[in-house]
Amino acid sequence: MKIAQRAALIVAALMASAPSALAQDAAPSAPAALAETIAIGEPIYVRRCQECHGAKGGGFVGPKLSGNERLANAEFVIRQITNGSADMPAFGKRLTPEELLAVGTYVRNSWDNSFGPFVD
Numbered sequence: 001m002k003i004a005q006r007a008a009l010i011v012a013a014l015m016a017s018a019p020s021a022l023a024q025d026a027a028p029s030a031p032a033a034l035a036e037t038i039a040i041g042e043p044i045y046v047r048r049c050q051e052c053h054g055a056k057g058g059g060f061v062g063p064k065l066s067g068n069e070r071l072a073n074a075e076f077v078i079r080q081i082t083n084g085s086a087d088m089p090a091f092g093k094r095l096t097p098e099e100l101l102a103v104g105t106y107v108r109n110s111w112d113n114s115f116g117p118f119v120d
Helices: 003-017 030-047 074-083 097-108
Strands: none
Touching: 030 097, 074 097
């Protein structure tokens, strides 16, 4: 299976399987579920991403993530993490779909970012 096909399947699976508690219009537990997903994503970011994107998302070898409006597009974020690009390695075969979701959620909601959970 080509990387682009795998990425499309992962994006579709993540969007379809995102717990309903992560939906923006979900029950009051949504903030707790979002916080839990961010907490799972943080150590993945530290281990896998921080070296290139910086401890506070300020960029280094990789682009600045803090305040990056492109992160508003959830599909773009998962595609980048899954497939990589230019100097960024692909993590689609290194991370589980749950880890992809968690680290993407962390990046989309840390520093100056506040894009919420992955939902349609």
